[in-house]
Amino acid sequence: MSVTTTTHLNFRGDARAALDYYRSVFGGRVAAVTYKDMGNAQNENEADWVVWGEVAGDNGFHVMAYDVPSHLPWDQGSNPFFVSVRGDATDEISALWQKLAEDSTVVQPLGPSQWAPLYGMLTDRFGVTWVLDVAVPYNG
Structure with a gap:
């Protein structure tokens, strides 16, 4: 299952x-x-x-x-969720970032981080916050 x-x-x-x-x-x-x-x-x-x-x-x-139809309550709220997109190739994540970044507000520019070769966060024109990063094996 x-x-x-x-x-x-x-x-x-x-x-x-x-x-x-x-x-x-x-x-x-x-x-x-x-x-x-x-x-x-x-x-x-x-x-x-x-x-x-x-x-x-x-x-x-x-x-x-x-x-959500107008007869039901709806409030987009503040940071109700993030959509996480993880890939294993920097070129793939970079290409996705470039497309999503158009008309978006960058929260954290795409770049190296302590836990990933690439990490970035942005909020797109629809108010959805995306986290993109390159996955690496956890070694904790």
């Missing part, structure tokens, strides 16, 4: 744009079902919002997202 975890991102009207953006960075396929598709659009202005969506790539990247 195996278990996997997937980061599930909640938005208010930006889920489709976020999924398309993450696909442009990480590759993969976008799947999205709208409230209209489900026949469950309680607010006509939200009919094209995403009730279920994901980006899944052959490289192992997987993120899910949906738009």
Whole structure:
């Protein structure tokens, strides 16, 4: 038996744009079902919002997202989660960083750290904070 975890991102009207953006960075396929598709659009202005969506790539990247409808409470909050992307190659992580860094706020520039050859943190234009690093074996 195996278990996997997937980061599930909640938005208010930006889920489709976020999924398309993450696909442009990480590759993969976008799947999205709208409230209209489900026949469950309680607010006509939200009919094209995403009730279920994901980006899944052959490289192992997987993120899910949906738009919280206006009749439910939603607050993006401050640092409610980070999305961690770990790779084993500096060139791969550097390339992902360059794409994510566009229109983002850099919290910690990508560079060497005490625990990794590369580590960086940024908050993208959708308010999602990403941590990217190159994984090394733990030697504690």
